[in-house]
Amino acid sequence: MAGAVYVDGNVAALNDAQKAWDQGESYSSNHSAEWNVFVDPVAANNVFQSNLPLTLVPLDVCNQVILDASYSQQITATDPVATLVRQVLETKSGTHAEGYPVPIFDPLATVLMAGGIEATKVDEQFLSVNTNITPQDNHCGQIQLQGSGSRTITCVLGVSQFAFSKHFAEVINS
Template identity: 35%
Template sequence: MPKLLLMDHDGGIDDLLSLLLVLTMPDVELLGVTVTPADCYIEPALESSYKLLQLTGHEYIPLGRGDYAGINAFPSEWRARPDIINALPMLINLPKAPDPYAYPAAPDLLIDWLTQASDKVTILLTGPCSNLVLALEKAPELADKIEQIVWMAGAFTVSGNVQTYQHDGSAEWNVFWDPVSTRKLVEWQLPLTFIPLDVTNHVPVTKAFLSKLATQIDYPLSNLAGQFWALTLDTIPGYYYTYFMWDILATSYLAMPEQFKTQSVRMNVSTRPPNAGQTYLDEAGYAATIVTDVNVENFYEYLLTQFKR
């Protein structure tokens, strides 16, 4: 029986690649997609999401609009990337996407989908967790319908990737955007697996990988994925930042968990400066699973294989 999945993403290039990867997974039934306006402006990100569903024949999968604005905004130049995605040759001439203001509210859709699901549901988060927390606060009984939460978030034994004012650099962006909701989520004590920077730091977007992917240009998904990843090379200035396969690594965990090493821990999260959003090990904290390592070669090969579909 396929794994029932709900996905919440925040519109970045890595998020959209993750959606594309989910759509190649034969053992996953994607029930719905919600979008958080964190690493994106919501309107173009909804359009990008719809275009990918349309391109792959999945436009029947419902989309939900997140309107919660978070606490610490992503840089605006990062958030603008979906506009570029929508102009790529394989997407620009697709039929017009629906009105971005007509989509239902993301938390309400999560409630509806969990209520109607025939079995327990896995939730994949590649952005902040705010929509899920808002849904659980509104319908706490639905926590029992969650099989597992897989979340690309956190930094436990490595430095964070937040570089901004009044911050010490210890946090990862998906947590930093809304550390209060993160604290609420871990307090629920649901089966939560973090895919943190500790492991995503092992999988940068390299030109060697992009070169291999380019040899598959005759496969439409490989062609599109290559265009997506090529856009990451100047997303943020390379002299102080590297673009990693953050979200797509978390997504691949759904398909090949045996390629990852995990650790059961007690952890906590700070909600105040100067380390707002820091996730840290804490023996008096909350139970969670963190992924600590991955078979890097098998991961890259998996991506090359999936984008041949």
């Protein structure tokens, strides 16, 4: 899971979520990068420019799979992993805490790459990463579409929230 191709990134939103997380204007002004790419844009760009086969699961698709507190009721197993998943969902989306539905990032990428569900939309693009950090109006870590390149990267842009929710609960409960 990395990047934001056609949607806004999450660096500024994460930076501004709590006062203690404020890292300054180079973070708070970055509305284009996703956190995982932002923290090491040079490494991300090196991977993008390599010959490694690459399927990107960006925020574009992760933002389509949102779980709220009620989803925790589908987690019925009592082992430590299931208990942790249930607690995270309840803490992050329940009324006693942040109270926001939870977009699913790494679990979605894992389920897709393991073949648990199939993408409903993919796109092949030439991509690079902006590696220039600026103190204001920062775009460092932004995924950039290129007209050409040495190879395309597969970008997952659509999934079924229903299929993910069903499969994820089955895996956690098994």
